[in-house]
Amino acid sequence: MQPSPQNDTGSSAGPVASVTAEDAAVAAALGRIPSGLFVVTWRAGEQDRAMLASWVMQAGFAPPQVTIAVAPSRDLLAALERGEPCVVNVLTESQRPLVGRFGKPAVAGEDPFSGVDVTRTPRGLAALAEAAAWLECDPVSRAGAGDHVMVVARVSAASGSTDRQPLVHLRRNGLRY
DSSP: OOOOOTTOOOOOOOSOSSOOHHHHHHHHHHHTSOEEOEEEEEEETTEEEEEEESOEEEEETTTTEEEEEEOTTSHHHHHHHTTOOEEEEEOBGGGTTHHHHHSSOOOTTOOTTTTOOEEEOTTSOEEETTSSEEEEEEEEEEEEETTEEEEEEEEEEEEEOTTSOBOEEOOSOTTOO
């Protein structure tokens, strides 16, 4: 992955602690921006790893690219900074129960994929078998974005089904998860 631009603040500030009336309006408006829910997977040695993401977006046609917003504290960011590939799994409504499972880092020794039907991408990464789609990606650049880092990743392989509708997510408060 290319180095981050000079304006990368590296800030790890958390959600807004106190909300003014103006902040409340901003929070409500930001919460109305629809997003998908995604499980991003990668490998750490021989172990499959995963993280829930809600800020993933297509970022280019040629080559096909996506952006993934990652909090600086997440292990995924370190893997992407090393140039490791990842898979963006687009969740379906029927996969809503996976949100809780992948929303927090896995407990040491716990297999977050236990009981989940997984297939393998061309490079052997975990892809959720029932996902609406999956995209195998390689990180190409990053930029600071306040309390998250935006990673641009090139899509190298993908699979999807028009029969499975993606899960769309709205937040009550756009200033926190």
